[in-house]
Amino acid sequence: MIGLNDIQDARSRIVGHIISTPLVCSPALSDICGVAVGLKLEHYQTTGSFKLRGATNAILELSEAERARGVVAASTGNHGRALSHAARAVGSRATICMSRLVPENKVSEVRRLGADVRIIGNSQDDAQEEVERLVAENGLVMLPAFDHPAIVAGQGTIGLEIVEAMPDVTTVLVPLSGGGLAAGVAAAVKALRPNAKVIGLTMERGAAMKASLDAGGPVLVEEFPSLADSLGGGIGLDNKVTFATCRALLDDVVLLSEREIAAGIRHAYAREREILEGAGAVGIAALIANKIAVLRGPVALVLSGRNIDMDMHRRIVNGMSNSVGQET
Structure with a gap:
C-alpha cells in the first residue's frame, strides 16, 4: 500500500x-x-477537480523517453482533463478513452486541451479495453485514473x-x-x-x-x-x-x-x-x-x-x- x-x-x-x-x-x-x-x-x-494532483505526480515520475511515447487513460472526464493538462505542460501528448456516458461538457474540455479523444462503448470497462489496445499496438504509456x-x-x-x-x-x-x-x-x-x-x-x-x-x-x-x-x-x-x-x-x-x-x-x-x-x-x-x-x-x-x-x-x-x- x-x-x-x-x-x-x-x-x-x-x-x-x-x-x-x-x-x-x-x-x-x-x-x-x-x-x-x-x-x-x-x-x-x-482543471476543476482533485484529479490534477495524481495526474501531475504520475507524469512527473515518467522518464523523458516515456513522455515522448505519449500517455493514455480511460476516464469519466476529470482524470482525462487533468492528464491532458499535465501532459501538455511537459510536452507530452495524451489520448483519453471515454464511454458514451461521459457528459459532453467534459469531453469537450479534454479536446480543448489537445488530447486525442476516443469515445468507446457504454462503460468505463469498454473504454479501458481501447486503452489496452493502444498500449499494445502503439506503445503508449498507460496512466490509469486511480489504480x-x-x-x-x-x-x-x-x-x-x-x-x-x-x-x-x-x-x-x-x-x-x-x-x-x-x-x-x-x-x-x-x-x-x-x-x-x-x-x-x-x-x-x-x-x-x-x-x-x-x-x-x-x-x-x-x-x-x-x-x-x-x-x-x-x-x-x-x-x-x-x-x-x-x-x-x-x-x-x-x-x-x-x-x-x-x-x-x-x-x-x-x-x-x-x-x-x-x-x-x-x-x-x-x-x-x-x-x-x-x-x-x-x-x-x-x-x-x-x-x-x-x-x-x-x-x-x-x-x-x-x-x-x-x-x-
Missing part, C-alpha cells in the same frame, strides 16, 4: 504545479450537524493538507469511485491521525468499490447514468492498489440516492455559494441527509470537482427533473 513517505514525496514533486486548496469552515453545515464542518475546496484546482501508486500518492496530498489545516480532525468524508482519492486521503490521514474515521461516499446505482468490498474482491458492475457521473465505472478485476487500501483503511461506505445528491448540489449553491458536480457534492449530501451513523467532529469533507454541465446545474437548483431520469 501507499505509505506516508510516498505521499510526502509526491507533495514535493507537484508543488508549483497544483494549487494547495483552502479548507474553510461551513457555518451552515456546522449548525445542521452540531459539530464543526470544514470544506476542502478541491474543486478550485486549475496506480503515483496517482494514489498524488491524491493523498489532500489528506496531508486536511490534517495541517484541521489538526484535530475526527471524521473525513471522501467521494469514492475507483478509490484513488479515498485510498490516498485515507493513507495520509490514518498515518497522521490513526483514530480519525475516513468514510467513502458514492451513489446507490453502480457503486463498484462498494460492491467489491462487500464481495471480498473486485467485481464487475453495471453502469448507470447518475448525477455523480464521475463516480461511475468499475475498479478493474486485476486491481492492484486501491481495493486493498480501501478495504484496509476506510471505516465505512455510504450510498446516496440521486435525490440526495441533487439536494447536496442545491445546498452547495444556495448556502455555500459553490458550484459543484454531483460527485463533488456527495459529502454535503450525506450530512444534510443525516446518512453518517455516528458523526464526530471536527469533520472535513472533500469537495472534489465542479465540472458539471451548467444547464443541468440550473435545472437541479431550480428543483426540476434532471437528465438521468430521476426526480430531484
